[in-house]
Amino acid sequence: MMLQARHGEAYQPRADGAGLSAAADGGTAPAQGKLLQLAEMMLRKRHAEVGLASSEALMVLIEVLEEQGKHAAAADLLQGDAGKLITLEADRRRLVASLRTATGDHEAAAAEHRALLEANPDDWLAIVGFIDATLGADPGDTQLEVCERMVEQLATTAQGMPRGGKLRGPRLARCEMALRRLRVAASGGGDGAAAGATAMALADVVACYVEAHGQLASAAMDITEYTRALREGGHTAAAE
Incomplete structure (x- = not known):
């Protein structure tokens, strides 16, 4: 997923929790959920204290949010200061549009695509x-x-x-x-x-x-x- 985001390929948000949580070895769904919550808490704490070091670190947090169904929060993060880690505006806007689509906010997704077309x-x-x-x-x-x-x-x-x-x-x-x-x-x-x-x-x-x-x-x-x-x-x- 990180390579896709960096090289501008179409990015598809996960709606089925089939990524990090599915990779947990033998854990139950509640346990996986707690691990994801812990990962989010640690990443957000680091972001608040010293910022995220790279676009890869940002994409890890984005995926953790996705796995919990927090697509809107992931899109908000990309549209804030942290999103500047993705230096290509087209890549960033496509990510946001995909995440907004996953939440059902088609109007916001269309606005991102429209901004790309203006450029x-x-x-x-x-x-x-x-x-x-x-x-x-x-x-x-x-x-x-x-x-x-x-x-x-x-x-x-x-x-x-x-x-x-x-x-x-x-x-x-x-x-x-x-x-x-x-x-x-x-x-x-x-x-x-x-x-x-x-x-x-x-x-x-x-x-x-x-x-x-x-x-x-x-x-x-x-x-x-x-x-x-x-x-x-x-x-x-x-x-x-």
Whole structure:
């Protein structure tokens, strides 16, 4: 986990207590809980007295908090002075967003992803993270419109940057939002005309992406999920 955090890979908070507590050899759950509480107390005491010495020490405390289900406390810690031990802001914000998601605070998670996009409109992890956090488990028109406005803001930001027209993220984000619309239409049992129009919208933005970036070796892989959804008429999109 510490290597993931340091190298910027996606960080997934533990929701099942499957890390430090599961590693205790033969202990009962109450005993494991007491060990975690003791570890937290010792680490917090050190933090209060002399501070944490490194990002690794911080991540140990974060994991101890996670194992106890204290995701909000872990996120608060990262957003305080201790979080500065993680020197890359993008890594820190992704950690906070993951922890806020684990608590069910999707609005706070979306805000972290949005901050990343203000700095870099080509950050694909932040684009998908914002969309996932905003749509949640039950996406509706209001949430979809919020995401679509964000996507158009990315395009505007990119236009004001040197070589911003070369960025793949904003155009690919339009494909992603069209796919999300198609998923909602395919799962909602609406009329065929509306579903067909949604599929056409996806086809249009995929064509625009190919026109702008089709010369890149990665282009075919970038749009695989979207072309597959078009071939299968949205049925696969609805099932995912």
